[in-house]
Amino acid sequence: MSIRVGIMGYGNLGRGIECALKQNSDMELVAVFSRRDPATVKILTEGVKVYKAEEAVNHKDEIDVLILCGGSATDLPVQTPEFAKNFTVVDSFDTHARIPEHFANVDAVAKENGNVAVISAGWDPGMFSLNRLYANAILPDGKDYTFWGKGVSQGHSDAIRRVEGVANAKQYTVPVDAALAAVRSGANPELSTREKHTRECYVVAEEGADKERIAAEIKSMPNYFADYDTTVNFITEEELKKNHAGIPHGGFVIRSGKTGWNLENNHIIEYSLKLDSNPEFTASVIVACARAAVRMKNEGMKGCKTIFDIPPAYLCNISAEDLRAHLL
Amino acid sequence: MSIRVGIMGYGNLGRGIECALKQNSDMELVAVFSRRDPATVKILTEGVKVYKAEEAVNHKDEIDVLILCGGSATDLPVQTPEFAKNFTVVDSFDTHARIPEHFANVDAVAKENGNVAVISAGWDPGMFSLNRLYANAILPDGKDYTFWGKGVSQGHSDAIRRVEGVANAKQYTVPVDAALAAVRSGANPELSTREKHTRECYVVAEEGADKERIAAEIKSMPNYFADYDTTVNFITEEELKKNHAGIPHGGFVIRSGKTGWNLENNHIIEYSLKLDSNPEFTASVIVACARAAVRMKNEGMKGCKTIFDIPPAYLCNISAEDLRAHLL
Numbered sequence: 001m002s003i004r005v006g007i008m009g010y011g012n013l014g015r016g017i018e019c020a021l022k023q024n025s026d027m028e029l030v031a032v033f034s035r036r037d038p039a040t041v042k043i044l045t046e047g048v049k050v051y052k053a054e055e056a057v058n059h060k061d062e063i064d065v066l067i068l069c070g071g072s073a074t075d076l077p078v079q080t081p082e083f084a085k086n087f088t089v090v091d092s093f094d095t096h097a098r099i100p101e102h103f104a105n106v107d108a109v110a111k112e113n114g115n116v117a118v119i120s121a122g123w124d125p126g127m128f129s130l131n132r133l134y135a136n137a138i139l140p141d142g143k144d145y146t147f148w149g150k151g152v153s154q155g156h157s158d159a160i161r162r163v164e165g166v167a168n169a170k171q172y173t174v175p176v177d178a179a180l181a182a183v184r185s186g187a188n189p190e191l192s193t194r195e196k197h198t199r200e201c202y203v204v205a206e207e208g209a210d211k212e213r214i215a216a217e218i219k220s221m222p223n224y225f226a227d228y229d230t231t232v233n234f235i236t237e238e239e240l241k242k243n244h245a246g247i248p249h250g251g252f253v254i255r256s257g258k259t260g261w262n263l264e265n266n267h268i269i270e271y272s273l274k275l276d277s278n279p280e281f282t283a284s285v286i287v288a289c290a291r292a293a294v295r296m297k298n299e300g301m302k303g304c305k306t307i308f309d310i311p312p313a314y315l316c317n318i319s320a321e322d323l324r325a326h327l328l
Numbered sequence: 329m330s331i332r333v334g335i336m337g338y339g340n341l342g343r344g345i346e347c348a349l350k351q352n353s354d355m356e357l358v359a360v361f362s363r364r365d366p367a368t369v370k371i372l373t374e375g376v377k378v379y380k381a382e383e384a385v386n387h388k389d390e391i392d393v394l395i396l397c398g399g400s401a402t403d404l405p406v407q408t409p410e411f412a413k414n415f416t417v418v419d420s421f422d423t424h425a426r427i428p429e430h431f432a433n434v435d436a437v438a439k440e441n442g443n444v445a446v447i448s449a450g451w452d453p454g455m456f457s458l459n460r461l462y463a464n465a466i467l468p469d470g471k472d473y474t475f476w477g478k479g480v481s482q483g484h485s486d487a488i489r490r491v492e493g494v495a496n497a498k499q500y501t502v503p504v505d506a507a508l509a510a511v512r513s514g515a516n517p518e519l520s521t522r523e524k525h526t527r528e529c530y531v532v533a534e535e536g537a538d539k540e541r542i543a544a545e546i547k548s549m550p551n552y553f554a555d556y557d558t559t560v561n562f563i564t565e566e567e568l569k570k571n572h573a574g575i576p577h578g579g580f581v582i583r584s585g586k587t588g589w590n591l592e593n594n595h596i597i598e599y600s601l602k603l604d605s606n607p608e609f610t611a612s613v614i615v616a617c618a619r620a621a622v623r624m625k626n627e628g629m630k631g632c633k634t635i636f637d638i639p640p641a642y643l644c645n646i647s648a649e650d651l652r653a654h655l656l
Binding site: 016018019020022023024044096099100103120125127129130131132133134136137138139140141184259260261265266267268269270271272273274275276277280281283284285288291306307308309310311312313315316317318320321323324325327328 | 344346347348350351352372424427428431448453455457458459460461462464465466467468469512587588589593594595596597598599600601602603604605608609611612613616619634635636637638639640641643644645646648649651652653655656
C-alpha cells in the first residue's frame with residue numbers, strides 16, 4: 001500500500017513536493033491544503049483536491065504524513081507543533097539558530113500525541129548538516145568549512161528589490177575559488193566572510209533611476225552586502241527573464257582533518273551539490289524523510305526527529321537486502 | 329565511563345585503530361590480540377597488553393567492542409561469526425559480492441547470542457555506500473558513478489610483484505579527469521572501464537631483468553591491467569622508498585539525477601575523499617561505527633548491522649542537543 005501524503009502550502013516548495021511524489025512509486029499525493037481560496041489553486045496532479053488549510057484535520061485518517069511547506073519565519077513555528085497533534089509531519093525549518101527551540105516545541109506535542117515529526121529536512125539544514133556530522137564523527141581533529149553557491153539567495157534578491165529605483169533583481173552567492181582551493185589543500189585556512197563568498201547582483205533599474213546611487217546603496221547594505229565583494233550588473237527586464245529565471249543553488253561542505261599517532265596524515269572529506277532547482281531538490285530530500293517518518297511511526301517511535309536520527313535505509317524505497325547487495 | 333575496545337589483528341589497519349582511539353576521548357584501548365607471538369608485537373599505547381588471538385574470549389568481560397582487523401578473503405568470513413558469539417564486533421569486510429552471505433552468517437550468530445555486529449565499515453564499502461544510498465533516496469531518477477583514486481591499490485601492486493624480474497612495485501589507480509568532467513556536466517555518459525580510470529605503475533626491476541618484457545607482461549595482465557590504459561615507470565628501490573612510501577587513496581561518488589514534473593531539472597550530488605592514509609581513514613570510520621555498535625547494543629538491539637542501519641547521531645561523541653545546536 002502506498003504512503004498517503006498531504007501537502008500543506010502550495011508555493012515553490014509545495015509544487016516541488018508534488019513533482020517528487022510523482023517520482024516515488026511507493027507514495028501518492030492525496031490532498032493539498034492552502035490558505036488561499038482552493039478554487040484559485042491549480043495543481044498538477046489529476047484527481048487530487050485542494051482544501052482550505054483549516055480543513056486538514058478532517059482528513060487525518062486519509063493521510064499517513066503531512067508535509068508542511070510554510071516559511072520558517074512565522075509559519076512553521078506555529079504549524080509544526082499544531083499539526084504534530086494529529087499527523088506524522090515533516091517540515092524544512094531552516095532558521096539554524098532557532099532549531100533547538102523549535103525541536104523542543106515540536107517534540108513535546110509529538111510525544112504527547114504519539115506522532116513522529118521530522119524537522120529541518122532539506123539540504124542546509126539537512127544533507128549539509130548530515131555531512132558535517134559524519135565528517136566530525138570520522139575526523140575528530142579537524143576543521144569544517146561550508147560554502148554556498150553558486151546560487152540564488154531569495155533573501156538577498158528581496159533586499160535589493162527594496163532599494164529605491166529598483167524594478168527587479170536577482171542575487172547570486174558565489175564561493176571564491178581560491179578559498180575552496182586553500183581548504184582542499186589541507187592548509188586549514190582561517191577565512192573571513194569576504195574571502196569565502198562574493199555576491200553578484202543583476203538589477204533592473206526603473207526608468208530614469210540613478211544607477212550609481214543604486215549600486216552604492218546595494219554594496220553598502222549592512223549584513224547583506226557590506227562584508228562582501230559585491231558586483232552590480234544592470235540589465236533589462238527581458239534579460240532578467242531570459243537568463244536569470246531559474247532558482248539554482250548548491251554548495252560545498254568540506255572537513256579537513258588529521259589522523260595518525262602524531263597527527264601526521266591529512267584527509268579531505270568533501271560533499272557538494274550543484275542544483276538546477278533549489279526548491280525541487282529540497283522537496284526531494286523532504287519526501288525521502290517523509291517515507292522515513294512513516295516507517296518510524298509504524299515502528300512505534302514518537303517525538304521530534306531530525307536527519308541525524310534517521311537510519312539511512314529508512315529513506316529509501318529499496319529493501320534492506322537489495323541495498324546491501326547493490327549499494328553497499 | 330569509556331567504551332573499552334579490543335583490537336583483533338595488528339597490521340596497518342589495527343595500528344590505524346589504535347591511533348584513532350587516541351583521538352576519541354570517550355574510548356580506550358584495553359587489549360590487542362594477534363596470531364603472532366605477543367612478545368614480538370610492539371604496539372604504541374603504553375600499558376596495554378598484547379595477547380594471543382585465542383585468548384580473546386577470556387577477556388570478554390573487559391571489552392565492550394572487539395574490532396576485527398583481519399582480511400576479507402579468509403579471516404573475516406570465519407572470525408566475524410565466531411567472535412559475534414561473545415562480543416559486540418565491527419569488521420571492514422570489503423568483498424562487495426559476498427556481503428549478503430557474510431551478513432546472513434553474522435546475523436544468525438549475533439541474534440542468537442544477543443550481540444550487535446557491524447560489518448563492512450570503512451569507506452568503500454562504508455562512506456561511499458552511504459552516499460550512494462542517500463543520493464538514490466533523494467534522486468530516484470538518476471545514475472550513479474563511483475571513481476577511485478588517486479590511490480594505491482594493494483592488490484594490483486601485489487600482482488606486479490609476482491611478475492618475473494620485478495623486485496618491488498607500487499600501483500596507483502587514477503580517475504580520468506575527462507570522465508569526471510563529463511559526469512559533473514550532467515550528461516549521464518556511459519563510461520567503459522578504460523574511460524574511467526588509468527593505472528600508473530612504479531616498478532623496481534631486478535638487476536639484468538628485461539624491462540620491455542616486464543612492462544608488456546604487466547600491461548597485458550587480464551582483470552588487473554588489460555582493460556586499462558596502463559603506464560609502467562621503472563625506478564630504483566631508493567626512489568620507491570622516497571616517493572612512494574605512503575598509502576594514499578580516495579575517490580568520488582557522484583549521482584546525477586532529474587527532478588520536475590517533466591524531469592526538466594538536473595542535480596549533481598558529489599562526495600569525495602582525498603586520503604593521505606587509506607588504513608588510518610578506514611580505521612577512523614570503523615571506530616565511529618564501534619561507538620554506534622555499543623550504543624545499539626546498550627539499547628537492546630541485536631543482529632548484524634551495516635552503516636545503512638545506524639542512526640547518524642550514534643556515530644558521534646557529541647550529545648544530540650549539541651549536534652542539533654551546532655551541526656544541524
